[in-house]
Amino acid sequence: MQLTEIKEKVSLHRKVLKLMGNRFELSIVSDNAEWAHACIDAAIAEIRRIEELLTTFKETSQTHLINQNAGIRPVKVDKEVFDLIQRSLKISALTQGAFDISYGSIDKRFWNFDTRTALFQNGRPNAKGSYRTRHGAIRVRKGPAYHDDQLF
DSSP: OOHHHHHHHOEEEEEEEEETTEEEEEEEEESOHHHHHHHHHHHHHHHHHHHHHHOSSSTTSHHHHHHHHTTTOOEEOOHHHHHHHHHHHHHHHHTTTSSOTTTHHHHHHHTTTOTTOOSEETTEEOHHHHTTOOGGGOOEEOOSSGGGOEEO
């Protein structure tokens, strides 16, 4: 089969939508439209699953439960969340805190681009915007079985 024949049979299948508060564009190149759209739908379902698990904006998410109980009591989390937090803490240590999973304390002022809040003054973090980020204060403890994993 010649390259030109292959190009004539395949096409770009895409979907643009808002997920996790952001614009997503999912694309698949295939000669099978039904398969391509099924793959895009599967990707959308996975993104929504991850959002439900990790969003700080829904009281049912594990991240919300962790934040709500921070410093009070350990919280049982799924193995997937436990492993992700452990990996994030390792990356935070490797980057000496440049990667910080505790950024959530400033996200509403920083990422919403509120021009009334200055997170940086004279090229340095403003104490009002950064005092709550404490990547070094996060501790994890693994229970006897993965379903007993806890974060505190």
